[in-house]
Amino acid sequence: MARKTPKPIPASAGIDPREGWLTGQLLVAMPAMQDPRFARAVICLCAHSGDGAMGIVLNKPLEGLSFEELLKQLNLDPVPPQRRIRLVSGGPVENGRGFVLHSDDWETEGSLKVQPGVALTASVDILKAIAGGGGPREGFLALGYAGWGPGQLENEIQQNAWLSVPADERLLFAAAPDRLWREALAKLHVDPALLSGTAGHA
Template sequence: MAEAKLSRANPPNWLTGQLLIAMPAMQDTRFVQSVILVCSHTEEGAMGVVVNHPLRTPKFADLLSQLGVAPSPPRRELPVGVGGPVDETRGFMLHSADWFSDTSLQVDDTHTLSANLDILQAVAEGGGPEKAVLLLGYAGWGEGQLDQEMRQNSWLSVAADDAIIFDTTHNTKWQRALTKLGIDPGMLSGAAGRA
């Protein structure tokens, strides 16, 4: 497999809106077989959220109750997942771009990231964005760190896909993301190297 070409020709935000797919040789146990939507990729660093690590508890209704968001129970339930190992007590709503607030981050034309009570209130009342998932924590990289990990073949990237991001069949998301690249997961080696 050819190494991704990373050079000055790539704009600083070239991974924003892309899905990162952990390679089998991923050494960081927090990211084994992870699929991450990159929400921001700049010269200062990168930030994204894991989309395939669901949480059984707490439930969405439990989190809303803890935050004092009414009605209880909410008129709409959302899946809850682990967004990453950074700031795990902070909630981020990854959602379709049909809902936006002043504090939302527009990831791309179809995805938005929000971290405020307004969106939780809208969902609890039965409204809010059409597609959404609540994620606790995020994945973060310092200046140049993600670019270096890409050069080391720790990650592959592919265009974002709502079927992977928002569906609840979490145990196949990693394989389906690889399939989007035409890769059979069974053919990947866990050993890193370069040709």
Template sequence: MTTAKPNSGFLDGQFLIAMPTMGDKRFERTVIYLCAHSEQGAMGIVINKLAPDIRFRDLLSQLDIGEPTGPEGEQEVEQIRVHRGGPVETGRGFVLHSCDFFLEDATLPISDEVCLTATLDVLRAIADGKGPSEALLALGYAGWAPGQLEMEIQSNGWLNGPADNAILFDSDLETKYDRALSKIGVAEGRLSSLSGHA
């Protein structure tokens, strides 16, 4: 089920961590989970920024999915927060989730532990209390043209390192950036002197 390409130089299933020198305000202090990376470009989801003024319950209503069913669904709906996944296709929802939930022809396995589903069916399952045990819902994504991400990493825009599900799915957004840096052995104060990748 693993889709990451060992020793290929591609970074699927890793974290991208914005350097303090990041010139794009949309990505300041962001941690991105990289869902796909190949010669065709890259796509990832920002995991530490909330979408302003949008609740999961309101999203269900807007999409005509209806109210949650049963106590499990109610609990799930209250726990899920809507993230700002990136500046591309901001009206489209993406769910990063644990691999205990899988929809044939809709779910993309990214690693042995994380999948991506971008259909309404996963939202319905969550509302019914039958969704994945861990999930992060985001509107929009971050995308890069062929070779663009590699250039940004080389020009000191990003660090990359192994993803950590405890960081990915945790609701403590304020500390995700520092914890992702710490995971690769870097303190924010030392970043300005670094270049390249971890």
């Protein structure tokens, strides 16, 4: 399946990250989430303002494409790479667009500061650096993102579709995808078996 060259975060995301709000938090889907695309999803909210929100799903491994295959499609060297990062399906919006969520020890022009210690980069420069053995200490590549229009995420939170959890490096970069949902809830001292669609925490 052909992939497009990663580009900067599109203006259609409608985000001014300086406004803050829940930027940098993790959204954890409630067990009653009706949308199958987000069942048990954990999303890093990279930007949130009155104009909308944009986030990256952390725990949906990308099937059928390796980092090495992606480098070949983008004509990036070296192949095989000196270093590899994992790939995830970052969300249903523009899933031909690549984003690297990473530790902020490496940044380039256009990198978006998500929170202290975490940045988002949508430039092929970061893929070149990683393939060459450098780049950020932690990170992964997401194809696509999750997006919300003005007020949409706030409405979903009010309807108890999501919990919000402070992000930390382990949840962002080290937790196994199949355990991340429970580990994020555990940070809130929440037992998934006791959750219902009528009680939430935002």
